[in-house]
Amino acid sequence: MKKISIAGWGLSLLAVLPITLSGGEKIMQTPAAFERMTHIGFMTSSTFALGIVELLAVILFLIPKTALVGAILGACWMAGAIAAHVRIGEPFILQLTIGVLIWVAFGLRRMDVLQLAFSAEKK
Numbered sequence: 001m002k003k004i005s006i007a008g009w010g011l012s013l014l015a016v017l018p019i020t021l022s023g024g025e026k027i028m029q030t031p032a033a034f035e036r037m038t039h040i041g042f043m044t045s046s047t048f049a050l051g052i053v054e055l056l057a058v059i060l061f062l063i064p065k066t067a068l069v070g071a072i073l074g075a076c077w078m079a080g081a082i083a084a085h086v087r088i089g090e091p092f093i094l095q096l097t098i099g100v101l102i103w104v105a106f107g108l109r110r111m112d113v114l115q116l117a118f119s120a121e122k123k
Contacts, residue, residue: 001111004108004111005108005109005111007108008105008106008107008108008109008110009105009109011101011104011105011108012061012062012102012105012106012109014101014105015061015074015098015101015102015105016058016061016062016074018094018098019054019057019058019074019077019098020054020055020058022051022054023050023051023052023053023054023055023058024051024055025051026047026048026050026051026054027048027051027052027055028051029047029048033047033051034047037050039088040084040085040088041084041087041088042084053073053077054077056073057070057073057074057077058070058074060073061073061074061102061106064109067106067109067110068106068110068113071102071103071106074098074099074102075099075102075103078095078096078098078099078102079099081095082095082096082099
């Protein structure tokens with residue numbers, strides 16, 4: 001059980017790494033962040049606020065008591081990223097992978113959630 005939890009934390013860190021980098025870049029308002037925002041079709045004036053939301057999702061996901069809220073926010077964030085990439089005809093496999101990884105990692109950290117997700121209701 002301990003090894004599964006450690007794997008969950010390792011996958012959690014792997015899942016939040018690209019979100020953290022993206023959020024940090026947006027908060028620092030780098031030229032690359034503005035370029036990506038323009039490329040995706042978002043207004044550059046929202047760059048800082050979107051970076052805050054990204055980092056908030058990461059923080060919530062990494063705190064055990066708020067991890068469920070963080071997982072929901074992170075997965076929804078990735079769904080929005082998928083929609084943005086689909087809209088401009090770009091591949092979205094990375095965003096899909098991160099979204100799935102968030103839930104797998106959360107399930108490994110919280111076995112009760114994993115069991116709930118895969119248990120059949122007895123009638």
